[in-house]
Amino acid sequence: xxxxxxxxxxxxxxxxxxxxxxxxxxxxxxxxxxxxxxxxxxxxxxxxxxxxxxxxxxxxxxxxxxxxxxxxxxxxxxxxxxxxxxxxxxxxxxxxxxxxxxxxxxxxxxxxxxxxxxxxxxxxxxxxxxxxxxxxxxxxxxxxxxxxxxxxxxxxxxxxxxxxxxxxxxxxxxxxxxxxxxxxxxxxxxxxxxxxxxxxxxxxxxxxxxxxxxxxxxxxxxxxxxxxxxxxxxxxxxxxxxxxxxxxxxxxxxxxxxxxxxxxx
Numbered sequence: 001x002x003x004x005x006x007x008x009x010x011x012x013x014x015x016x017x018x019x020x021x022x023x024x025x026x027x028x029x030x031x032x033x034x035x036x037x038x039x040x041x042x043x044x045x046x047x048x049x050x051x052x053x054x055x056x057x058x059x060x061x062x063x064x065x066x067x068x069x070x071x072x073x074x075x076x077x078x079x080x081x082x083x084x085x086x087x088x089x090x091x092x093x094x095x096x097x098x099x100x101x102x103x104x105x106x107x108x109x110x111x112x113x114x115x116x117x118x119x120x121x122x123x124x125x126x127x128x129x130x131x132x133x134x135x136x137x138x139x140x141x142x143x144x145x146x147x148x149x150x151x152x153x154x155x156x157x158x159x160x161x162x163x164x165x166x167x168x169x170x171x172x173x174x175x176x177x178x179x180x181x182x183x184x185x186x187x188x189x190x191x192x193x194x195x196x197x198x199x200x201x202x203x204x205x206x207x208x209x210x211x212x213x214x215x216x217x218x219x220x221x222x223x224x225x226x227x228x229x230x231x232x233x234x235x236x237x238x239x240x241x242x243x244x245x246x247x248x249x250x251x252x253x254x255x256x257x258x259x260x261x262x263x264x265x
Contacts, residue, residue, distance in 0.1 A: 015058055018247045019189045019239050025054055029138055029203055030080045031243055033193060034058060035186065037166035043072045043094075044184055044193040045243060046084035049143030055084065066092045071154075071165045074098040075195020075243060076178040077105035078112055078217075079147040080139055086148035096153045097162060099173060102180030103155060109147040116178045119215040125204050125265070135203040156182075174231060176224025177213055183230075185237060192237040192252050197227055198259050200245030210240075210248060210255040211262035221264050232256035 016024040021036040025047060032045035034055070041064055047055070059065055069092050072085050077098060085106075088094040098106050105115040126132055139145065154164065161168050170185040174197040184193045196217070201208050204216055212224050232253050240248035240255045248255040 015054075015061075016247075018241060018249075019191050022186075022189055022191055022239075022241070023058055024241065024247070025058060026051060027138075027142075029135060029142075029244070031241070031245075032081065033241055035167065035189070036062065037070075039064070039068060040166045041069045042166055042169075043069060043084075043088070044241075045075055045081040045195065046072050046088065048080060048083035048139070049087075049146065050083075051142070052084055052087065068092075069094045071095045071097060073162070073165065073169065073171075073182075073184050073193075074102070074106070074153075075183065075193060075197070076181045077102035077109060078178065078196070079109045079144045081195065081243060082106065082109060082150065083143060083147055086150045089150060089152075095164070096150045097165065097171075098150075098153045098155060099171070099180030099182045100155045100157045101175065102178055103153060105178070105180075106153055107149050107151075109149060110145060116219040118217055118219060119221055122204070122216045125214065125216050129204070129206060132204045132206070172230060172234070174224075174227035176220050176222075176227045177218050179219065181224075181227070185234060187236065189239070190237055191239045191241060192231070192234060193241045194231065194252075195243040197224065198231060198240065198255060199242045200248060201242075202265070203244065205265045207262075207265065208245065209262060210258040212259060212264045213244075214265040216265075218264070225260060225264075228256045228260045232260075 023034040032047040177196040
């Protein structure tokens with residue numbers, strides 16, 4: 001939410017630590033995460049441009065600076081997930097990692113729907129639930145629609161360990177929300193970051209609980225539903241950290257099963 005004293009977007013509560021060494025940042029609309037790896041930091045997604053001060057505040061608490069951010073892992077290339085990526089790449093030399101299927105969007109994030117057109121228009125959702133208009137307005141104020149393109153990303157194409165990233169997380173393609181949607185599994189922490197392949201709060205419809213993103217923001221809902229099977233087959237991951245909504249602490253298999261049963265609007 002927006003702090004009236006500073007005019008900056010921050011969480012209303014203290015920054016959460018859903019697993020030791022894993023920090024949840026962002027605001028009511030979107031999550032991104034910082035992962036400690038010794039004296040280095042890896043981000044999973046990078047929020048909105050307005051979240052820069054929140055990130056540097058956390059880094060200061062940890063005795064770090066932006067120069068300790070060595071990598072940003074993008075679950076997909078929608079503007080609300082890559083708001084700080086270009087800045088961290090330019091300012092700190094952080095590597096930006098993305099699936100090859102989302103590279104074109106990363107180079108032109110202000111026209112994301114050109115590369116992965118959603119199944120439905122947003123208009124019917126806004127007409128049915130006028131309160132949802134607050135979401136695009138908030139994203140606009142927080143700079144989402146002015147997101148800068150990211151040059152020279154590090155690209156992966158298949159499931160596998162990202163050996164060049166501190167902590168060696170596993171990239172798990174889960175296409176559907178976008179063609180290059182990817183989850184990142186971190187065995188060291190027992191955590192899987194699902195991005196928008198599995199969320200627990202849909203800001204457009206108001207629905208909560210494990211689910212797929214509505215069709216107004218999803219490129220291929222059939223593929224997204226199939227990708228829930230990929231997530232359900234993961235083992236040993238108790239904490240699920242989505243791109244939108246609260247964490248799930250009862251395991252990825254159960255969360256994916258619930259998401260499969262939930263209606264996609």
